[in-house]
Amino acid sequence: MTCEQLCDRITTESKEVNKPPVSAIFVVLFFNITIIGCDKESGGAVVISKEHIAAAPATTQTPNAQSAASPNEELRPMADDEIAVDGYVMKPEARGTSRDPRALKDEQWLVKVRMISDARTFNVQTEQAQFEKLKEGDRVNVRYRVGKYTNTVWRAEIQ
Numbered sequence: 001m002t003c004e005q006l007c008d009r010i011t012t013e014s015k016e017v018n019k020p021p022v023s024a025i026f027v028v029l030f031f032n033i034t035i036i037g038c039d040k041e042s043g044g045a046v047v048i049s050k051e052h053i054a055a056a057p058a059t060t061q062t063p064n065a066q067s068a069a070s071p072n073e074e075l076r077p078m079a080d081d082e083i084a085v086d087g088y089v090m091k092p093e094a095r096g097t098s099r100d101p102r103a104l105k106d107e108q109w110l111v112k113v114r115m116i117s118d119a120r121t122f123n124v125q126t127e128q129a130q131f132e133k134l135k136e137g138d139r140v141n142v143r144y145r146v147g148k149y150t151n152t153v154w155r156a157e158i159q
């Protein structure tokens with residue numbers, strides 16, 4: 001092996017050692033987008049309503065279950081005995097129970113607030129003790145994150 005070949009080999013190996021793994025690059029990009037993509041905001045709000053949703057029963061999913069709608073599927077009109085709540089259609093008697101389509105594996109105590117500054121309305125998930133203290137019409141201070149591109153509210157909490 002000549003001196004030039006040895007130098008080329010050492011240079012090539014040192015370049016390969018300094019390359020970060022592709023997964024590390026994706027992790028850094030994800031955190032940058034997450035931090036840059038949201039604004040922290042806070043302000044006064046008024047409690048509009050409160051709602052308790054019971055925990056959903058534990059279910060086992062079947063392997064043939066389909067979660068995504070097929071492209072040929074058509075929307076059906078809402079029946080007379082159904083209501084729409086936060087974008088979900090349900091029977092009125094299912095609201096707040098474990099059959100509520102918004103039910104999760106844990107109980108939820110939701111407080112719907114309207115921001116005083118911009119009239120934005122959204123749900124804030126609270127602990128049971130805080131939920132019980134609040135009444136409709138109460139003024140509260142809310143801290144939340146807003147997506148810069150989607151204007152979606154994330155991680156709202158009542159202070």
